Ligand SMILES: Nc1ncnc2c1ncn2[C@@H]1O[C@H](COP(=O)(O)OP(=O)(O)O)[C@@H](O)[C@H]1O
């Protein structure tokens with residue numbers, strides 16, 4: 228219910244967005260930070276939190292459609308457990324060591340909130356703290372498909388309120404088949420955070436912790452080399468203890484019981500909001516393929532074949548030749564970039580024929596398959612400087628390609644990095660089949 232709410236000292240309440248809370252009197256703990264008289268907090272419609280009164284508190288609560296504010300019993304709330312975890316970490320910071328704390332747990336177990344909780348708690352106590360957001364599917368600092376890092380300089384509830392200092396473009400929205408990119412980016416950003424003088428670096432991770440996800444997480448820990456793991460799942464805590472006994476302090480944290488869970492569609496919507504936010508002040512630039520490095524950017528980074536060459540080696544392709552804009556070979560594939568409509572049955576037959584005759588995979592890309600593709604932008608010194616989205620491309624002279632790239636980044640572009648993500652005009656992800664070699668389809 229909207230209106231005034233009184234909480235006695237020690238009382239806990241749960242709030243589900245959309246909601247706005249103003250502290251009229253008193254003091255509360257919310258996501259690890261203290262808020263007193265005059266503070267105003269906004270809870271997104273897809274998020275819920277618990278808050279605890281540190282003294283008698285009067286709140287003014289404004290709820291949007293679907294928003295809820297309710298008192299909760301301390302026994303069902305995790306806030307005290309999380310305070311304990313944060314206190315242990317605070318003591319270890321005081322011990323003088325520079326900490327690297329990896330948060331892990333299943334999807335919707337509270338990883339993002341606990342990461343924010345710990346980093347807020349430490350910052351509130353004067354510890355220079357950094358946050359590395361390592362969940363490529365729900366990356367809240369920069370945008371999905373990246374891993375980002377920030378020095379935390381003010382209290383926050385949700386990572387989306389912060390901006391990032393640095394990011395690495397990974398190019399996937401699920402860690403599956405992308406483990407190497409995620410782990411490398413996490414290592415890189417963690418050491419960058421330490422070199423910027425952070426005494427504690429909190430690293431959030433994705434929720435892939437079952438099946439092959441366990442081995443991936445063990446590999447991640449082996450390379451990131453944290454001082455602490457905070458796990459939101461007891462079984463996972465045991466597995467991590469078995470693997471890293473004597474190397475890493477493993478803490479178990481309770482997972483909130485009553486959470487605002489998000490459907491697959493809602494998770495996609497959250498990603499769309501993040502893409503939109505990134506591209507809000509973007510414009511379109513033209514990049515000449517011949518002047519930049521092209522990392523995984525099919526079909527512009529493979530050896531081009533002329534139409535004559537193509538037809539002499541693959542006469543069976545004559546039926547589609549008039550639609551082919553560009554043909555090129557790489558190790559195991561023949562890639563055709565096409566325009567206009569082609570009959571699906573005919574393509575299937577051609578694929579089979581080409582494979583049977585030459586043992587190469589025929590990959591057909593239509594012009595429209597390239598529009599909306601996300602690309603990482605590498606600047607001078609091999610730095611990740613921006614992300615772009617292909618609006619269109621034109622074939623230039625001497626086989627060159629002019630790529631029209633939408634991006635907010637205005638500096639020099641040294642190389643482009645491909646991804647398996649494509650967006651429509653509303654920044655919604657478009658599912659697609661084969662595109663980039665080395666990538667399989669995401670299921671995030
Ligand atoms: N103590 C809590 N009480 C109720 N809901 C919570 C609490 N902590 C987190 N949530 C909500 O639970 C959901 C999942 O939490 P989140 O931190 O995003 O988990 P994960 O990062 O593991 O997916 C979010 O909607 C979040 O707002």
Ligand SMILES: [Mg+2]
Nearest residue numbers: 338339362365
């Ligand atoms: Mg999360």
